[in-house]
Amino acid sequence: MNFVRLIGGFFIGFLAATGRLTLFASTAVSHVIRPPFYFRILGKQMVEIGFYSLPVVGLTAIFAGMVLALQSYTGFSRFSAEGAVADVVVLSITRELGPVLAGLMVAGRIGASLAAEIGTMRVTEQIDALTTLSTNPMKYMVAPRLVAGFLVFPPLVLVADIIGVFGGYIVAVYKLGFNPNTYLQRTFDILETGDVTSGLVKAAVFGFIVTLMGCYHGYNSKGGARGVGTATTNAVVSASILILCFDYILTEMFFSK
Amino acid sequence: MTETAPKISLKDVRRAFGPKVVLDGLNLDVGVGESVVVIGGSGTGKSVMLKCILGLLQADSGSIEVDGEQTVGCSASDRERINHKFGMLFQSGALFDSLPVWHNVSFGLLAQKRVSIEEAKEIAITKLAQVGLNADVADLSPSELSGGMQKRVGLARAIAADPEIIFFDEPTTGLDPIMADVINDLIVKTTREVGATGLSITHDMASARKIADRIAMLYEGKIIWAGPVADIDHSGNEHVDQFINGRADGPIKMAVRA
Numbered sequence: 001m002n003f004v005r006l007i008g009g010f011f012i013g014f015l016a017a018t019g020r021l022t023l024f025a026s027t028a029v030s031h032v033i034r035p036p037f038y039f040r041i042l043g044k045q046m047v048e049i050g051f052y053s054l055p056v057v058g059l060t061a062i063f064a065g066m067v068l069a070l071q072s073y074t075g076f077s078r079f080s081a082e083g084a085v086a087d088v089v090v091l092s093i094t095r096e097l098g099p100v101l102a103g104l105m106v107a108g109r110i111g112a113s114l115a116a117e118i119g120t121m122r123v124t125e126q127i128d129a130l131t132t133l134s135t136n137p138m139k140y141m142v143a144p145r146l147v148a149g150f151l152v153f154p155p156l157v158l159v160a161d162i163i164g165v166f167g168g169y170i171v172a173v174y175k176l177g178f179n180p181n182t183y184l185q186r187t188f189d190i191l192e193t194g195d196v197t198s199g200l201v202k203a204a205v206f207g208f209i210v211t212l213m214g215c216y217h218g219y220n221s222k223g224g225a226r227g228v229g230t231a232t233t234n235a236v237v238s239a240s241i242l243i244l245c246f247d248y249i250l251t252e253m254f255f256s257k
Numbered sequence: 258m259t260e261t262a263p264k265i266s267l268k269d270v271r272r273a274f275g276p277k278v279v280l281d282g283l284n285l286d287v288g289v290g291e292s293v294v295v296i297g298g299s300g301t302g303k304s305v306m307l308k309c310i311l312g313l314l315q316a317d318s319g320s321i322e323v324d325g326e327q328t329v330g331c332s333a334s335d336r337e338r339i340n341h342k343f344g345m346l347f348q349s350g351a352l353f354d355s356l357p358v359w360h361n362v363s364f365g366l367l368a369q370k371r372v373s374i375e376e377a378k379e380i381a382i383t384k385l386a387q388v389g390l391n392a393d394v395a396d397l398s399p400s401e402l403s404g405g406m407q408k409r410v411g412l413a414r415a416i417a418a419d420p421e422i423i424f425f426d427e428p429t430t431g432l433d434p435i436m437a438d439v440i441n442d443l444i445v446k447t448t449r450e451v452g453a454t455g456l457s458i459t460h461d462m463a464s465a466r467k468i469a470d471r472i473a474m475l476y477e478g479k480i481i482w483a484g485p486v487a488d489i490d491h492s493g494n495e496h497v498d499q500f501i502n503g504r505a506d507g508p509i510k511m512a513v514r515a
Contacts, residue, residue: 036370121353124349124351125347125348125349125351126353126354128311128313128347128351129347129351129352131311131312131313132313132340132343132424133365133368133414134337134340134341134365134368134369135364135365135368136333
């Protein structure tokens with residue numbers, strides 16, 4: 001009986017948390033389309049989320065591309081199908097690894113930073129101070145960050161795609177002895193517009209998820225330093241899980257037959 | 258109490274957090290231009306009362322009127338309009354650490370798009386001068402200021418938009434006695450200059466005696482005594498006597514674990 005109660009309590013808790021998150025997201029989105037707009041904050045956040053994430057995302061992408069080329073070569077060489085290395089690298093990077101790895105890396109960098117920043121503002125009464133100064137915190141803090149995440153993730157992932165494919169090219173040409181022209185030709189032949197656009201749509205969704213979870217957990221943090229620490233952990237963990245869930249859902253939408 | 262309609266009127270305000278009832282039928286009127294200080298022990302609901310007036314918390318029931326206008330259950334746009342009348346000095350200062358001091362002071366004016374950035378900086382420097390800070394601090398970050406200076410900046414921010422009502426949340430907590438007195442003097446001076454109504458909460462009796470026209474004591478969610486500051490020493494209320502004299506023995510029992 002206790003076990004059933006435990007399961008029931010967990011399920012009700014899950015539904016309540018989902019409801020609170022949905023309400024938070026819908027309120028934030030409603031502020032995105034209603035003036036006043038804070039363009040300066042939006043610009044600052046776009047630089048913070050997009051530009052300053054380039055090094056970490058670029059490094060992740062280049063090593064992912066390099067490892068992918070090495071591993072796929074090891075596997076394909078057993079069937080004399082080494083030529084497919086270029087196909088695997090470019091399709092894996094553009095469809096999956098580019099957006100997912102960038103999403104996970106930025107969830108760690110930006111999700112944690114947003115939760116810590118907003119959480120500290122919450123526990124030091126800065127969010128209350130905004131309200132007393134006739135400024136809606138959702139409009140001033142949350143909406144610009146959501147828009148920034150949604151807008152800058154696709155170009156960030158596009159750069160990651162290019163760097164990732166370049167990483168595979170370096171290993172294939174300089175370590176595995178592929179002909180550079182043949183490798184590039186094969187890469188462009190196999191690649192279709194849908195492969196890139198599906199990855200960019202995923203990127204926009206992941207950008208929204210990362211900033212939403214950072215803002216949500218920071219905004220609802222309680223207590224002092226411990227509360228902010230918990231909010232930061234929850235932001236990264238929940239964003240990472242949601243990225244993987246939505247990756248599957250979006251892949252089903254784009255590629256299932 | 259003045260005979261004109263009160264600036265702020267709380268009637269039978271109730272607020273609970275789960276089973277814990279914090280405000281239990283609170284009644285309080287604050288007259289126009291009056292400075293009322295609410296005293297009471299820690300955890301008696303002083304901050305909750307203030308947050309209910311500011312709209313940061315919703316009262317479960319009762320009425321909170323500002324200039325005769327009901328604020329309990331009002332729309333977000335009405336709340337924003339009513340909040341234009343308010344200035345607030347937070348206990349912790351609550352300065353925005355991502356913004357320089359001058360931007361903190363004139364934040365409300367810029368948010369309401371009432372002034373340009375150049376004008377906002379000029380106003381900020383004027384307000385900083387009113388609280389005894391020179392223009393050098395305008396470009397500093399709040400983290401570069403001492404606790405007393407942060408309180409002054411918070412006060413400058415509270416009066417920047419010339420509000421009709423200013424709230425002070427434990428304005429002298431964490432300050433040495435001399436700085437606390439400086440802040441008390443500034444509160445009296447600036448509220449008079451702005452011509453504002455003041456509502457403060459504190460458990461610092463020296464501060465209460467200095468800034469109040471009238472003192473009210475909050476205990477177990479209700480105002481148990483209210484009167485002119487001159488009457489506080491012969492209130493005839495045992496709870497008030499124990500509190501203002503800081504005695505451990507008396508009707509107010511503190512929960513202390515052995």
